[in-house]
Amino acid sequence: MHRLIVALLSSVDAAIAVAVGIAATLAPLTLLWVFGFGGGADWGVLWPAAVAVWQLGNLVPLHIMLPPEYLAATGIPADAASFALSLAPLAFAVFTAVFAARSGVRASRADAWITGVASSIVVFAALATGAALTGVNGVAVAVTWQAILVPTLVFALPALTAAVVTEWIEAGSGAIARLRDRVESMPHGWAETPALIARGSAVVVVGLVGLGAAVAAVAVFARAGRIVALFQAGDADVLGATLLTLAQLAYVPTLAVWGLSFVAGPGFAVGEGTSVSPAGTQVGIVPGLPALGAVPESTTSWLLLLALLPVALGALAGWIARSRLVHAGAPTPGRAEDAVAARLTITAGIALVSGAAAALLCVAASGSVGPGRLAHFGPDAGPVALAVGLEVLVGAAILLLSPRGSHDPAAPEPPAPAAAAEATTEPIELPRLTSHGPSRVPD
Known part of the structure; x- marks a missing residue:
């Protein structure tokens, strides 16, 4: 063109x-x-x-x-x-x-x-x-x-x-x-490294955003009564309620990032000195915005199991990368089945890029909504990035750095067995029973 x-x-x-x-x-x-x-x-x-x-x-x-x-x-x-x-x-x-x-x-x-x-x-x-x-x-x-x-x-x-x-x-x-x-x-393993880091990181980041959106949606449905009550307390007419709803819909991606930080573990804040995380919730008085009605007043320690989901996403990214390394080519004689250093680089790269992306999302989804204690809303980028990086690192390392067994399709094929010795053309002597005992069949 x-x-x-x-x-x-x-x-x-x-x-x-x-x-x-x-x-x-x-x-x-x-x-x-x-x-x-x-x-x-x-x-x-x-x-x-x-x-x-x-x-x-x-x-x-x-x-x-x-x-x-x-x-x-x-x-x-x-x-x-x-x-x-x-x-x-x-x-x-x-x-x-x-x-x-x-x-x-x-x-x-x-x-x-x-x-x-x-x-x-x-x-x-x-x-x-x-x-x-x-x-x-x-x-x-x-x-x-x-x-x-x-x-x-x-x-x-x-x-x-x-x-x-x-x-x-x-x-x-x-x-x-x-x-x-x-x-x-470049040699096998290193040739695929940039693409596998990018692909694995994309899988993790998209999965984290999806998990955050799912957590936010569950919170909205679970706290629907509180949200409706805040709408009614606003005493807005139809036009005002419509505009308020549209304004809150524009914050849906922001809430998805808040859900991401909750899944990762550190959680988010809804005001200075507040915290909403699986480990515990302390919110105090929050603005009467209907969307904030989805914020839970308390949490249970069972929600800490949500941190296994980023680990699972890291494992999924590691499985994708390992599968690609397997299909990229079989190892050549005299060389390790693939470069351990390359797999270490891929593992660390996926964790670092995922953590950096989580930090960037948290920076975009945090800020101030008013004076005083309202100056701090949203997740802190540093703790969320560290948590996501470590969780993804564990999951990716399980798949990428674990040893390969004989059942693993990545394991090199065993050498073909030596050709069977050619059968002799000499006749085989078979025993024959007689009244005098066994004898050989004549040639």
């Missing part, structure tokens, strides 16, 4: 990623403006609000400054008028990342991945700059360079990663293809 066409298509992808992300907030706000205020208020104030929500969803921290008239009407103390809001509704970041990865894959398959990725990043950065400059408001303030750089990184990193991975897998020529061919020419 012509490079100009690739650049244009990638630019359209970037524009759609920004437009859909902002429209997802602007559309509900417009409905609120029409049905809630009857169109009497200035519609222009909705644009800064939509931009601020989009920026927050793409990991940009906001500095909230409540106006004095609002403080007087609500009775909020003056010392709570200014605070940081940084707990991101990750649905926006997930959409941006998925759209960016799709654009990177398409650019790679068009044999112009550098052109496609570069053009999409430039267009996304330009649109993010425009949104940051036109969406300035006095209530939710974002630092300009963060409002431009952070969303651009959320788009750029998945686009670049997807393009490079696709080049590694599918490209027949180019610098990445030459590097891949050079790696694949």
Whole structure:
């Protein structure tokens, strides 16, 4: 495909990623403006609000400054008028990342991945700059360079990663293809190491996110009565309840990461000095948001068994890697069945990448929602990364580093038995019974 066409298509992808992300907030706000205020208020104030929500969803921290008239009407103390809001509704970041990865894959398959990725990043950065400059408001303030750089990184990193991975897998020529061919020419075990680390880590990370989402879903169903009670206590009309529900749906990926941290063991916080983990729960008073009604008031030590699930995911990744090593080629005479150092590297690589990915997810899913004790919500990246890394390391080591028995399909085939000696052509003498005793059959 012509490079100009690739650049244009990638630019359209970037524009759609920004437009859909902002429209997802602007559309509900417009409905609120029409049905809630009857169109009497200035519609222009909705644009800064939509931009601020989009920026927050793409990991940009906001500095909230409540106006004095609002403080007087609500009775909020003056010392709570200014605070940081940084707990991101990750649905926006997930959409941006998925759209960016799709654009990177398409650019790679068009044999112009550098052109496609570069053009999409430039267009996304330009649109993010425009949104940051036109969406300035006095209530939710974002630092300009963060409002431009952070969303651009959320788009750029998945686009670049997807393009490079696709080049590694599918490209027949180019610098990445030459590097891949050079790696694949290495001795058995080392040739498969990069791909097996990436594949095993992907299995673990996807599995952890799935487990976190399942735990969050179970908590929501188990605490459905409490969630409904918090909705009713809010005394919101149909439109307000709908907007509140949509806002909480944007936090579903955030809650999935909280569930991941719970499965791993360290858990998460819902305020300064609180902890929600299988080992114990101490929450105190939490904000009356319906989604937080899913937070359990107590836990049982039996939930510590959930830590076996990351171990199982590590074992699954180790089994996949070991199977690939088996089918990559049989060992040659005079050499160990495969490089022990390579298997050690794969095991450690899967654990390190999985722990780093868990830490990155925890950083994205934690932050502040208000002043004082509300400044700490979500999991701590360090303990979760350490727990995930160790659990995955144990599981992967069980499969990758255990000795191979004779029943293992990876074990070398025993040498073929020597050919049987050729049968002689001489006749065989058989005994014959006579009245005088056995005698030989004559030749």
